[in-house]
Amino acid sequence: MKVLAIESSCDDTSIAIVNDDKTVEFLETINHRKFHKDLGGVIPEMAARQHLEILDILGKSIKKINFSKISAIAATFGPGLIGGLIVGSSFAKGLSISKNVELIPINHLQAHLLSPRLVSEIKFPYLCLLVSGGNTALVLVKNSKSFITLGSTIDDSAGECFDKVAKGLGLGYPGGPEIEHLALGGNIEKFKLPMPLAKKNNCDFSFSGLKTAALNTIKNNKKTKLFLRDFSASFQHTVSKVLEIKILNCIKLLQKENIKINDFSICGGVAANKYLNTELQKLISTKKLNYHQVPLSLCTDNAAMIGWNAIEYMKTRKIKLNNYNVRPSPNILIHEHF
Numbered sequence: 001m002k003v004l005a006i007e008s009s010c011d012d013t014s015i016a017i018v019n020d021d022k023t024v025e026f027l028e029t030i031n032h033r034k035f036h037k038d039l040g041g042v043i044p045e046m047a048a049r050q051h052l053e054i055l056d057i058l059g060k061s062i063k064k065i066n067f068s069k070i071s072a073i074a075a076t077f078g079p080g081l082i083g084g085l086i087v088g089s090s091f092a093k094g095l096s097i098s099k100n101v102e103l104i105p106i107n108h109l110q111a112h113l114l115s116p117r118l119v120s121e122i123k124f125p126y127l128c129l130l131v132s133g134g135n136t137a138l139v140l141v142k143n144s145k146s147f148i149t150l151g152s153t154i155d156d157s158a159g160e161c162f163d164k165v166a167k168g169l170g171l172g173y174p175g176g177p178e179i180e181h182l183a184l185g186g187n188i189e190k191f192k193l194p195m196p197l198a199k200k201n202n203c204d205f206s207f208s209g210l211k212t213a214a215l216n217t218i219k220n221n222k223k224t225k226l227f228l229r230d231f232s233a234s235f236q237h238t239v240s241k242v243l244e245i246k247i248l249n250c251i252k253l254l255q256k257e258n259i260k261i262n263d264f265s266i267c268g269g270v271a272a273n274k275y276l277n278t279e280l281q282k283l284i285s286t287k288k289l290n291y292h293q294v295p296l297s298l299c300t301d302n303a304a305m306i307g308w309n310a311i312e313y314m315k316t317r318k319i320k321l322n323n324y325n326v327r328p329s330p331n332i333l334i335h336e337h338f
C-alpha cells in the first residue's frame with residue numbers, strides 16, 4: 001500500500017507519500033510561520049490563502065508521481081481552521097476523482113495519536129499524551145479506530161499557554177521553541193508558578209491560571225537576560241510537572257480498571273520540547289513502561305502521519321471509504337470518524 005497524503009489544518013501545508021512498510025518516500029512541509037510571526041497567532045484567512053498557493057507549488061512534485069502505484073489519497077478533513085481544511089480536502093477530492101484513486105478523509109487528532117506507530121514498534125493499546133497548539137489530552141489508543149480520552153484540558157492547551165506566555169515575553173510565534181531555547185541553563189526553581197488542578201485526582205488539565213500567573217510575573221519584572229532565562233526555565237518546568245502529575249493519575253486509573261499497557265508516547269507540537277521529553281522519559285521508566293518519542297518532523301503538523309493513518313485504516317478495511325459527500329469538519333472530536 002502506498003498513500004499520497006495532504007495536511008492543511010493550520011499553518012503547515014504538507015504533502016507526503018507513505019508506504020505500508022513504514023517508509024516515508026516523500027515528505028515536504030512548508031510552514032507559513034513568517035506570515036503570522038508578527039501577528040502573535042495564526043490568521044485563518046491568511047492561512048487558507050497560503051495553503052492554496054503552497055499546494056500549487058507542491059503540486060509540481062505531484063505531477064511526477066506515478067499514480068498507478070498509489071493505492072489511496074488521504075487528506076485532513078478536520079479538526080482545524082475551516083479555510084485550510086476546505087483547500088486541502090478539495091484538492092484531495094479533485095485529485096482522487098481525476099486519477100480514479102480512493103479518497104480517505106482523516107481526523108487530524110487520530111493521525112497525531114497514531115504517528116508513534118510509524119516510527120516505533122508500539123502495540124495497541126497504549127497511552128498517548130497529545131500536546132499541541134489546539135489540544136492537550138491523555139488518550140488510550142485501543143486500536144487504529146478506537147480512542148478513549150481519559151482526560152483533557154478544561155480551558156487552554158499547553159501549546160497555547162506556551163504561545164501566550166512567549167507573546168508576553170516579547171517573543172515571536174510559535175512561542176514553544178523560543179521559550180525552550182531561552183530556558184537553557186536557567187534555574188527551574190527561581191519562579192514558583194501555580195499548577196492548576198494538580199491536586200485533583202483526575203486526568204484533566206487546566207492551563208489558563210498558569211498562563212495568567214505567568215503573565216503577571218512578566219509584568220512585575222524587568223525583562224533582563226537573567227530574568228528571561230530563569231523565568232522560561234521555571235515556566236517550562238511547571239508545564240512539565242503538571243503533565244507528569246496527570247500522566248501518573250492516568251496510569252493509576254488504567255491499573256484500577258485492569259487495563260494493561262506496555263507503552264507510552266507523546267505527540268503534537270509541544271512533544272518537540274527536549275526538556276519535557278527528558279522529564280517524561282524519567283517518569284515513565286519508573287512505571288516500567290516503554291517511552292516512545294516521535295521525531296521532530298512528526299511532532300508538528302505533517303502529511304506523513306495523515307498517510308500513515310490511512311494505511312492503518314486500509315489494513316482493517318472496516319470503515320466506509322471513498323465517500324465524496326464527506327465535508328470537512330473543523331470541530332470533529334478525538335474519537336469521531338468521518
Ligand code: KG4
Nearest residue numbers: 132133134159174176177269270273300301
Ligand atoms: O501540533 P502543532 O504543530 O499544531 C497544532 O496545534 O495542530 O503544535 C503547535 C504548538 C504551538 O503551540 C507551539 O508553540 C508548540 O506546538 N511547540 C512547542 C515546541 N515546538 C512547538 N512547545 C514547546 N516546546 C517546543 N519545542
